[in-house]
Amino acid sequence: MLFSWNAWKRKNKRLRLLRVEVVEGRSVRRVLFSQSGPQQSQHSTPQQSTSQQTQHSQPFKYFIMQKFIVLFAALFLMSSSAFSQKLFTRDAKIKFSSDTPMEKIEGLNKSGTCVLDAATGKMEWKVLIKGFLFEKALMQEHFNENYLESSTFPNAQFKGQISNLSEINFSQDGKYNAKASGKLTIHGVERDVNVEGTVKVSKGSVEILSNFVVKPEDYKIAIPSLVRDNIAKEIKVTVSAVLQPLKS
Amino acid sequence: MKNKKILYAILAVALIGAVAGYMLWNKPHQDIGAAKADIAIDAIALYNEYNTDENAANAKYLDKVVAITGKVKEAAKDSDGAVKVSLEAGSDMGVVACELSPFANHSRTDFQAGEQVTFKGKCTGLNLDVIFVECVEAKK
Numbered sequence: 488m489l490f491s492w493n494a495w496k497r498k499n500k501r502l503r504l505l506r507v508e509v510v511e512g513r514s515v516r517r518v519l520f521s522q523s524g525p526q527q528s529q530h531s532t533p534q535q536s537t538s539q540q541t542q543h544s545q546p547f548k549y550f551i552m553q554k555f556i557v558l559f560a561a562l563f564l565m566s567s568s569a570f571s572q573k574l575f576t577r578d579a580k581i582k583f584s585s586d587t588p589m590e591k592i593e594g595l596n597k598s599g600t601c602v603l604d605a606a607t608g609k610m611e612w613k614v615l616i617k618g619f620l621f622e623k624a625l626m627q628e629h630f631n632e633n634y635l636e637s638s639t640f641p642n643a644q645f646k647g648q649i650s651n652l653s654e655i656n657f658s659q660d661g662k663y664n665a666k667a668s669g670k671l672t673i674h675g676v677e678r679d680v681n682v683e684g685t686v687k688v689s690k691g692s693v694e695i696l697s698n699f700v701v702k703p704e705d706y707k708i709a710i711p712s713l714v715r716d717n718i719a720k721e722i723k724v725t726v727s728a729v730l731q732p733l734k735s
Numbered sequence: 736m737k738n739k740k741i742l743y744a745i746l747a748v749a750l751i752g753a754v755a756g757y758m759l760w761n762k763p764h765q766d767i768g769a770a771k772a773d774i775a776i777d778a779i780a781l782y783n784e785y786n787t788d789e790n791a792a793n794a795k796y797l798d799k800v801v802a803i804t805g806k807v808k809e810a811a812k813d814s815d816g817a818v819k820v821s822l823e824a825g826s827d828m829g830v831v832a833c834e835l836s837p838f839a840n841h842s843r844t845d846f847q848a849g850e851q852v853t854f855k856g857k858c859t860g861l862n863l864d865v866i867f868v869e870c871v872e873a874k875k
């Protein structure tokens with residue numbers, strides 16, 4: 488491909504224009520990298536007009552070449568980002584606690600799934616409600632039957648995106664502050680949420696930690712007024728997952 | 736005299752209520768080790784049922800004590816000492832995962848890959864793996 492590329496360059500007398508395009512191709516690449524979508528289209532508009540003004544004889548060929556340059560830049564970008572893998576675990580821990588002067592209730596699930604695409608920042612968590620264990624059997628029973636209604640709504644999930652992906656280097660060990668936004672579904676109710684946490688990269692594995700608060704009322708979890716004071720208005724949720732590259 | 740009798744009766748009812756409430760509050764988790772399994776099934780067959788029709792499998796297995804038999808694929812202990820044993824499910828995509836019960840005493844917590852085991856536990860559903868909690872190894 489490179490050879491034919493050079494051949495094409497040699498054949499073409501308008502090298503100056505080509506250079507312009509390569510430079511602009513690079514800028515497109517930079518724009519892609521910083522993930523600011525709208526700017527990309529701003530760049531491509533003057534690019535197109537340049538080629539139309541200077542290349543009257545073969546506009547179509549030039550148009551194709553442009554596409555090639557962008558494609559080439561995109562391919563180069565993909566191969567150069569060292570960490571374009573998907574990361575995954577089936578041992579994510581989801582813990583929540585309701586702390587009131589009346590009583591402390593804690594539930595823990597150790598078999599959540601979490602998948603993260605390090606290249607795009609897309610992230611999905613899923614956990615089975617019936618897998619939450621409580622110290623007291625009665626709490627577990629009430630949690631499943633009265634509050635979360637786990638037979639009707641068997642799982643809870645989060646589908647979203649790391650929003651500050653550019654601040655996290657998945658190929659370099661370290662601890663990074665992370666922000667995520669997306670949709671959290673509990674008890675069949677889907678809501679937009681923004682959460683903060685940390686991403687710890689060490690030796691190829693990635694640990695995600697986050698604490699956030701969930702209000703039962705937001706998810707239409709009905710609590711009888713008689714025991715309303717026994718259950719916190721804000722339930723603290725802690726999620727943690729050690730992700731490994733997905734073997735394909 | 737009559738008033739006293741009524742008072743005693745009320746006190747007795749209140750006491751019984753309080754004791755019953757306290758016992759219910761502290762109701763222990765189901766003793767899976769002693770419980771009789773509602774259904775016994777092979778791990779591979781169970782996983783297939785779940786991947787054929789999840790709803791049907793849920794209706795059949797959720798909230799039941801299931802005796803699940805299979806070949807150990809791997810056993811892992813987390814930082815809290817909790818053990819999760821994965822049983823071969825005849826697929827590269829998932830396993831039948833059995834979390835050992837934190838509420839029970841276990842005769843052993845070490846399991847070797849390749850060995851045949853039977854656990855009794857509660858089925859919680861499909862999340863890539865079919866996941867069981869409160870598992871206890873069934874006596875042979």
